Amino acid sequence: MTRLNTREGWPEGMRLVVRRVRPSRRQLKKLTAFEKKTGWRYSVTATNIRHLWGIAGSHQVQFLDALHRDHAEVEDRIRTGKAMGLHNLPSSSWQINTGWVLAANLATDLDAWLRLLTLHDSEDLADAEPATMRFRLYHLPARLARHARRRCLRIERTWPWAPAFTTSWSRLTQLPAVT
Known part of the structure; x- marks a missing residue:
């Protein structure tokens, strides 16, 4: 007992x-x-x-369990935000920290949209932590070169996540433009 x-x-x-x-x-x-x-x-x-007023069935155990598990997802997003830059605010100035929080939230949103739109079928990257995404995709071992008035991104052939990056890039470029 x-x-x-x-x-x-x-x-x-x-x-x-x-x-x-x-x-x-x-x-x-x-x-x-x-x-x-x-x-x-x-x-x-x-x-x-x-129970929650106005929500039928909110007194049931299954509803309360789902409510608390959903809150755990919120805590995961907070952890992701901290990994994307919210862990340390750089200044004692309110204006600088406001800009920092905005930039960190933009990075978190861009990371989430990239996963949702382009990496949804990738087993190891769809739910990867920000550190893993940084190591595999964001710190790209490549060179930006110019040839015949065009810019080319030359990715290292031996890099193991080159197919994931190129698939992600091609899916991003095929998205319709926002009007």
Whole structure:
């Protein structure tokens, strides 16, 4: 017995929502002894939300679980924003930091749109972290050259992510222009 659900000192109306799922390969190393024995991974959410006014079915456990899991996605976006530049603000000046936050948010949005529009079928890049995207696509080992009044991007042939970059580039250039 864990004695976690004694409710002593808990706010009025607090309840636990326990979700049981099959663990992924990535989660297998972090399972507790009980989870290894049962073969299930458990996630527990404490909430005091009884229901949301005007939303039918919001009192049900499934709705509350989906609401809290959706919030975890928001936290992932915050983590991505920090990786794209929001971690450290460069100045004590409000105006400079405002510009920095705007630039970091633009970078995060461009990264998300690039994945959505061009890398949706790439297994390793569709959900990659910003550091991985930076290493594989954004820090491109290439030269911009001019030949016959045209600019050419010469990508290193041995670079393992050249097909992903060229596919992404061709998909971006085929998008219709915004009018």
